[in-house]
Amino acid sequence: MRNIHGALLLLILCAFGAQAEVSEVYDFDTRAEEQRYQNLIAELRCPKCQNQNIADSNAPISKDMRDQVYRLMKNGATNDEIVGDLVGRFGEFVQYKPPVDKRTILLWAFPAIAVVVGVAIVAGVAIRSRKREKEESALSPEELARVKKMLADKDQQA
Amino acid sequence: MKRLLLFLPLVIAVGVGIFLAAGIGKDPTKLESARIGKPVPAFSLENLNDPTQLLDESVLKGEVALLNVWAEWCPSCWDEHEYLMWLSKEKGVRIVGLNYKDQRETAFSFLGRLGNPYDEIIFDPKGSLGFDLGVYGAPETFVIDANGIVQYRHVGVVNKQVWEEVLQPVIQKAKGNS
Numbered sequence: 001m002r003n004i005h006g007a008l009l010l011l012i013l014c015a016f017g018a019q020a021e022v023s024e025v026y027d028f029d030t031r032a033e034e035q036r037y038q039n040l041i042a043e044l045r046c047p048k049c050q051n052q053n054i055a056d057s058n059a060p061i062s063k064d065m066r067d068q069v070y071r072l073m074k075n076g077a078t079n080d081e082i083v084g085d086l087v088g089r090f091g092e093f094v095q096y097k098p099p100v101d102k103r104t105i106l107l108w109a110f111p112a113i114a115v116v117v118g119v120a121i122v123a124g125v126a127i128r129s130r131k132r133e134k135e136e137s138a139l140s141p142e143e144l145a146r147v148k149k150m151l152a153d154k155d156q157q158a
Numbered sequence: 159m160k161r162l163l164l165f166l167p168l169v170i171a172v173g174v175g176i177f178l179a180a181g182i183g184k185d186p187t188k189l190e191s192a193r194i195g196k197p198v199p200a201f202s203l204e205n206l207n208d209p210t211q212l213l214d215e216s217v218l219k220g221e222v223a224l225l226n227v228w229a230e231w232c233p234s235c236w237d238e239h240e241y242l243m244w245l246s247k248e249k250g251v252r253i254v255g256l257n258y259k260d261q262r263e264t265a266f267s268f269l270g271r272l273g274n275p276y277d278e279i280i281f282d283p284k285g286s287l288g289f290d291l292g293v294y295g296a297p298e299t300f301v302i303d304a305n306g307i308v309q310y311r312h313v314g315v316v317n318k319q320v321w322e323e324v325l326q327p328v329i330q331k332a333k334g335n336s
Contacts, residue, residue, distance in 0.1 A: 047189060047294040060259070061294045064285060089292040091192035 024063070026070050033073070040069050040082060045094045053096070065094075191300075191311035192292055198225070198306050199290035206257050206265060206279035217278050218302045222332045223252040224325070225300040226276070226316070227288060230264040232296040238315040239272045245321065246275035251329070255279035258288045258296050301325060303332040 028034040038055065044065065046057040054062040054069075065086060072082045086094050098104045139147065193199075198215045205211040218225060226242060228235040245251045255276035257265050260283065282288055291300065294313075301310040310328040312320060 047292075050187060060285075064289050068289070088192055089290060090294065091189055091292065093189050 024066065036079070037070065037073060040073075040079060041066055043096055044069070044083070044086060045096050047090045047093055050093075065090075188313050189294070191308065193300075193308045194310065196308055198300075198302060198308060199287065201280070201287045201290070203287060204281045206255070206262065206281040209262075209281075213278060213280050215306055217254055217280070219306040220304055221252050222304055222329055223254050223277075223302050224329075225254050225256060225302050227256045227258050227291075227293050227296050227298040227300075229258045229260040229296050230268040231260065232258075234315050235297045236268075236272070238297055238317065239275070241315075241317050241321065242275040243273050244318075245316075246277075252277050254302075256287060256291075256293075257281050257283075258293065259283060259285040299325070301328045301332060303335065 026034075026037065028037065041055040042053050044054045046052050046054050046059055046062045046065070048059040048061045049057050052062075054065045068086065069082055072085060077085070083095060092098055098107065100108050198218050200215055202212050202214050205213050224245070228239075242253060246253050253276050255278070257279055262281065265279075265281075280287065285293070291298075291308075292311075297315060299312045299316050300308055301312075303309050309332045310325070312324060314320075316325065
């Protein structure tokens with residue numbers, strides 16, 4: 001029992017330790033500013049630990065980037081300027097959302113292209129099969145007469 | 159025509175296969191530097207060997223040079239150091255060191271044990287120049303041409319293979335241009 005208590009205590013302490021490591025103290029004048037800062041660091045990507053944003057990452061480089069975001073914000077930079085500054089240093093990689101330009105147009109347009117092509121294929125198949133139905137299902141007068149006769153025969157037998 | 163259409167899925171599968179196979183073996187952790195084709199950012203930092211002397215971007219002008227980002231705490235820097243020694247001694251390459259987020263004492267003990275291949279060493283304890291250069295993990299090695307323009311960035315260890323296949327051709331080209 002005592003062991004369990006000890007383990008629990010250790011677990012709680014570890015959790016606090018991990019939290020203390022990430023939280024830096026930044027002062028913001030307004031709640032909106034703080035929210036803006038949080039949004040910015042959530043959409044910037046850490047170049048070292050590639051699948052984390054700089055808000056979640058503990059890498060020293062992420063801390064440097066958060067400091068820079070804060071510093072630029074304090075200097076009155078706009079969001080675009082802040083993102084542009086970090087892209088200028090670390091490349092497009094740090095943006096989770098790549099800008100729409102000549103190199104990325106295919107990436108952005110691909111979902112729309114896929115939908116259009118898919119709809120075209122489905123429509124083509126449907127139209128063609130409907131046409132075929134019309135052409136092939138129609139029975140000639142002789143065939144119709146035969147069908148009627150066969151059905152009539154069956155009725156008599158029953 | 160109908161027959162040919164039946165082969166469409168095969169063609170698509172092969173095409174996607176080739177596209178995906180091209181990505182295999184590429185290291186996604188190696189990013190292209192955003193600074194290529196741009197000048198080395200302006201800086202004013204102490205010389206590691208002489209705290210009273212300030213170095214600036216002019217140490218990277220006049221001759222094609224390698225700018226090697228290193229620190230005592232970086233394990234791969236220990237691995238690549240013998241190759242830097244070889245490049246500087248045998249190949250006569252000018253190497254400028256950027257001591258990144260390190261301390262003077264530990265940096266000196268590192269150089270004392272492994273030797274000093276650097277013509278100049280910039281002391282950047284806060285990593286400010288490193289940040290401006292987009293350094294995200296030491297060791298990194300930049301090729302800087304005689305006009306102080308960044309031509310290439312290699313992330314990771316420099317060894318004989320990297321030198322022969324990557325850095326040497328870039329340096330030759332940089333020398334040809336200037």
